[in-house]
Amino acid sequence: MLDFTLLAVVILAGAAGDVSVTRGMKDVGEVSSLRPAVLLGIIGRVARHGAIWVGVVCKAIAFASLLALLARADLSWVVPATAVSFIVETVAARYLLREHISHLRWAGAACVGLGVALISL
Amino acid sequence: MKTAVVLSVAVLANSVGSVCLGKGMKNFPVLEASGAAWLLQAAVQVVLNSWVIVGVFLLIVFLACYMAALSWADLSFVLPATAPGYILTAILSRIFLHEEISPLRWAGTALIVAGTCLVARTHAARSVAAPAVAVLAEGLADSTADSE
Structure with a gap:
């Protein structure tokens, strides 16, 4: 935790x-x-x-x-886990800066999220 | 050719630098105590650790190469080109830090690389100027923070 x-x-x-x-x-x-x-x-x-x-x-x-x-x-967990910043950045761009986020970018952020979930298991 | 060399140095410096930081911090006595005096003592030990010093130096090299590459190449090219660094870091962690990397962790790392490439594709339509300024600003902050 x-x-x-x-x-x-x-x-x-x-x-x-x-x-x-x-x-x-x-x-x-x-x-x-x-x-x-x-x-x-x-x-x-x-x-x-x-x-x-x-x-x-x-x-x-x-x-x-x-x-x-x-x-x-482990370093092999810490380094990829910091990629969560791509998700935070995407969500912040959408809701704080009101940017238009393409489907491709949501897919990329989801992919990163899934990857971080996998390395944390 | 220039781009390939600079980005290779960036990826290598970033991965090796991270491993050095990891090595320095793994040698560090377990974080169990607390209090201001202990924190100060711990900070001094970290700052004087030679692995940490080499790691910070390599991260500065990474940042300089990354910023230089962004001054002539698109972020939509630089971001996926450096994404395989996640895989390299995992390989180096296994060899030099003796970390056990499960198949699940390899799969997750590969997914993160793929996700990074997808996110980068959406930068293609944008101007390079804005991200370059952000990275430059980040670089200034990092080098100042690192020297403290």
Whole structure:
């Protein structure tokens, strides 16, 4: 049970981190040049952006949970089980972002779900 | 050719990196105690573990290759091309971590690879720009998180 709780934290904190960092980076603006002066300016803006810090903390929580999970469970279960993120992402895109999800994508998410159920038996 | 090399390095780095993290954490004393002092001590031990350090380094290599590939290739190509990494991780877990992998687990892993390929096909119609930005942002977050 603790394994599934840790897996849920890995998936949810990871997803929250992605969304938060993506939102922050869209605010900061496109990385248009690799010149040091431009990069330094971008790094400065990134470091002062609240959403990015929230995202980084979420990602750190996800990584720490992944390490704790690896201390308890088989790697051959942990790695494929994190594919549950495809299902979470699909459901979130449909119900939170109101995107249209094709039958093929639902089939893919269902396939991943079935696979995760099989490896967990 | 360039894409094949970069994606091969990405898949290898990801699978070997995961195995290193697994190895480091399996050597870790069982998580039974609790309390802030213990947690701090445990965190220091994890951060100083050489397997974990190598694992984190390899995951950074993976992320760099993955992001580089996404800068010229479609996510709908990159995602299924790296999906066989699940199988490679299972093979490496069996060899180096001595994990028992039942036929059911092999079947489940194969289904997940198939599902990943199906999900990726639906990305084909979309712009590559948005996922690339997401992965770039994720990369920045990961490298910052890893260095902490």
